[in-house]
Amino acid sequence: MHRFLLAVLRRDLTLAARRRGDWLIAQFFFVMVASLFPLGVGPEPAMLVRIGPGVLWVAATLASLLSLARLFADDHHDGSLEHMVLSPEPTVLLVLGKSLAHWLIYGIPLLLVAPVLGVQFNLSWEAIRVLEISLLLGTPILSLLGGVGAALTLGLRGGGVLLTLLILPLYVPALIFGAGAVDGVMAGTGAEAQLSLLGAFLVLSLMIAPWIAAAALRVSLE
Amino acid sequence: MNLYTFASPAHFYTLAGRLIPWFAWGAGLFTLWGLYIGFFQAPTDFQQGEAYRIIFIHVPAAWMSMFIYLVMAFWGAIGLAFNTRLSFMMARALAPTGAMFTFIALWSGAFWGKPMWGAWWVWDARLTSELILLFLYVGIIALWAAIDDIRRGDRAGSLLTLIGAINVPIIYFSVKWWNTLHQGSSINLMKAPSMAKTMLLGMLVLAIAAWLYTIAVALVRVRRIILERERQSEWVKAILAKES
Numbered sequence: 001m002h003r004f005l006l007a008v009l010r011r012d013l014t015l016a017a018r019r020r021g022d023w024l025i026a027q028f029f030f031v032m033v034a035s036l037f038p039l040g041v042g043p044e045p046a047m048l049v050r051i052g053p054g055v056l057w058v059a060a061t062l063a064s065l066l067s068l069a070r071l072f073a074d075d076h077h078d079g080s081l082e083h084m085v086l087s088p089e090p091t092v093l094l095v096l097g098k099s100l101a102h103w104l105i106y107g108i109p110l111l112l113v114a115p116v117l118g119v120q121f122n123l124s125w126e127a128i129r130v131l132e133i134s135l136l137l138g139t140p141i142l143s144l145l146g147g148v149g150a151a152l153t154l155g156l157r158g159g160g161v162l163l164t165l166l167i168l169p170l171y172v173p174a175l176i177f178g179a180g181a182v183d184g185v186m187a188g189t190g191a192e193a194q195l196s197l198l199g200a201f202l203v204l205s206l207m208i209a210p211w212i213a214a215a216a217l218r219v220s221l222e
Numbered sequence: 223m224n225l226y227t228f229a230s231p232a233h234f235y236t237l238a239g240r241l242i243p244w245f246a247w248g249a250g251l252f253t254l255w256g257l258y259i260g261f262f263q264a265p266t267d268f269q270q271g272e273a274y275r276i277i278f279i280h281v282p283a284a285w286m287s288m289f290i291y292l293v294m295a296f297w298g299a300i301g302l303a304f305n306t307r308l309s310f311m312m313a314r315a316l317a318p319t320g321a322m323f324t325f326i327a328l329w330s331g332a333f334w335g336k337p338m339w340g341a342w343w344v345w346d347a348r349l350t351s352e353l354i355l356l357f358l359y360v361g362i363i364a365l366w367a368a369i370d371d372i373r374r375g376d377r378a379g380s381l382l383t384l385i386g387a388i389n390v391p392i393i394y395f396s397v398k399w400w401n402t403l404h405q406g407s408s409i410n411l412m413k414a415p416s417m418a419k420t421m422l423l424g425m426l427v428l429a430i431a432a433w434l435y436t437i438a439v440a441l442v443r444v445r446r447i448i449l450e451r452e453r454q455s456e457w458v459k460a461i462l463a464k465e466s
Contacts, residue, residue, distance in 0.1 A: 148385055152378045156368045165364055166382060169357040170389050173396040201392065212385050215302075219377040 004089040008097030009104075015074075016105045023067070027109050030063035034117045045122045052121030053131060053182035059117075060110055060135060061142060061171050067106045068146035068167075069153075069160040071098060072217065076154055085221055091214040099147040099210065100140075107139035123182075130185045130195075134178040137198045141174045144209040151216035173201050229308055231448045232457050238441040245438035249431050256428035264420045276334040277421070282429040284327040286436060287355060288390075290320035294362075295387035298380030308444075310376035311451070313383065314366060315443035319436050321359035328352055347398040354393055358386045372451065 016023055037055045038048060075081035084094050114135055118128040149167035153159040181194035228234045260278035294313045301309035331349060332342045343349065362379050369375035452458045 145385075148381075152365060152382060153368070158368065162364055162368055165357075166361040169354045169361065169393070170385065172354055173389070173392045176396045176399075197396070204392075208385070208388060212381055216378060216381050219374055219381065222374060 001089075001093065005093050005097045005100075008084075008094055009101050012098060012101030013104065016101070022070075023105050023109060026063050026067045026106050027113055029066055030059050030110060030113060031117065033059040033062055035120070038120070048121045049123060049186070052118065052123050053127070053186075054179045056114060056117055056121070056131065057134075057138075057175050057179040060114070060139065061168070061175060063110065064102075064106060064139065064142040064146060065164050065167065068102065068143070068150050069163050071102055071147060071150035072154050073150075073159070076221075081217075082221055085217060091217060092210045095147055095151070095213040095217060096210040099143045099213070102147070103140045103143040107135075107143060110139060111135050124186070127182050127186050130191045131182045133195060134181045134191075134198060137195065137202050138174045138178040141198075141202050141205045142171060144205045144213075145170050147213040148209055148216055151213045151220060154217070154220040174198065177201065229306055231308055231311070231452055232455075234308055235445055235448050235461075238445050242438055242441050242445075245434045245441065249434035249438055252427055252431035252434060256424050256431055259420060259424035259427060264424050265418055271337075273334065273337040276330050278424050278428050280327060280330040280334055281425055282432040283323045283330065284352065285429055286432045287320060287324035287327050287352065290316050290323065290436060291355065291358070291383070291390070292387065294320065295383045298383045302377065302380050302384075307451075308448075310380065311444050311447045312440065313380060314376070315440045315447060316436070317359060317363050317366070318443070319439050321356065321363065323432070323436075324352060324356040324359055328356065347394075350397045351390075351394045354397075355390070358390075362386070 034056055037051065041047060041051065072081055075084070085091055111132060114131060115128050118131055123131065146163075146167055148170075149163045152166065153163045156162060177194045177198040181191040181198065184194055185191040228237055256278065260275055264275070264278075266272055294316050297309040297313040297316070300306060301313065328349070331352070335344065336342050362382055365382055366375050366379050369378060449458055449461070453462075
């Protein structure tokens with residue numbers, strides 16, 4: 001069981017390492033979306049500090065959605081996905097492995113880029129620290145819930161836009177708790193409450209999302 | 223003959239055809255009665271004046287919008303668990319009505335908010351979660367529209383409804399802790415109602431009207447879906463031959 005999970009992880013990571021362009025695009029997308037906001041609302045530092053956490057979190061959700069559309073699509077295209085689903089190993093582990101790989105490939109680099117953007121938005125070091133923790137807890141949620149959407153929209157025309165429509169409402173709690181944690185520490189009320197709720201939401205997603213995504217994958221491949 | 227007979231589309235088609243007039247007439251009569259109470263009998267509110275009368279549309283619509291989503295999730299779960307065709311058809315038949323009530327709740331809420339709060343829209347917990355509910359409805363309907371294969375569409379839509387149903391309470395509480403301005407619930411089973419008896423009666427009558435309307439419309443829609451999906455079978459051909 002563990003070996004299958006590790007094999008799925010290693011395979012996806014190897015594939016990503018051989019096509020560096022893909023994950024770099026998602027990171028640049030994150031940077032660009034976040035950089036557009038100061039151009040839109042003006043460069044006053046007080047305003048940027050105020051909107052910074054929310055903007056960075058919204059940009060992170062959009063960046064993850066951008067890459068999620070291809071979570072299963074490539075394997076579906078060359079037929080290997082069907083073989084993996086038909087194998088005796090549980091589909092849940094396949095989905096979990098692919099979601100984890102997605103988080104490692106797209107979520108972790110996001111964590112590395114976010115502090116730089118935080119500095120651009122004039123956030124204090126304390127706020128950046130909490131932003132990092134909230135992204136660390138929150139980005140796996142995006143990958144897990146997104147896996148459900150990717151499985152449901154597999155092979156549909158206009159799948160990418162549809163995926164956005166289906167999954168963005170489900171991201172709302174993660175967005176609220178994640179950006180709220182940073183707001184909390186800036187307002188002096190502390191971030192523990194929101195971070196705990198974010199952690200609880202992560203545990204819940206980890207328990208439910210892979211099963212629904214596995215069922216959706218089987219439905220889509222029938 | 224037992225209850226399972228009506229899990230067959232052919233039998234349910236006839237049953238629904240007989241039930242529709244009752245629900246439709248019931249909905250019409252209850253609507254008239256409820257509106258009469260709402261506009262002529264209910265007293266003017268002490269604080270909110272006449273504008274509060276939007277409550278008679280707003281609250282039943284908001285109740286229905288949430289309730290229909292749960293019913294859809296219920297039918298989706300039944301369909302996935304027992305592999306019954308009719309449950310998926312019921313889920314599909316309910317979705318447009320649910321989206322419509324969500325929209326009415328938001329729209330009437332905007333018209334109520336303007337005189338009361340001085341703004342068409344505020345980012346308050348209940349408004350926001352109702353808006354997200356509308357997004358969920360739109361997502362499900364869009365997913366159904368995008369999938370041509372009936373079997374796949376049914377199952378995919380039901381899975382999405384289910385994960386949405388798990389998420390709805392979380393969304394509600396997350397948004398509630400985020401910001402709240404909306405007045406508290408006027409109706410609470412634990413306390414005595416904080417409104418006049420006639421107002422409560424009018425609202426309940428209109429809520430029943432909304433229920434009857436939903437059932438009637440869903441039955442009409444499910445009959446169409448049955449005809450469309452079973453068009454290759456003999457009994458549908460016989461019906462169509464008779465009608466044309």
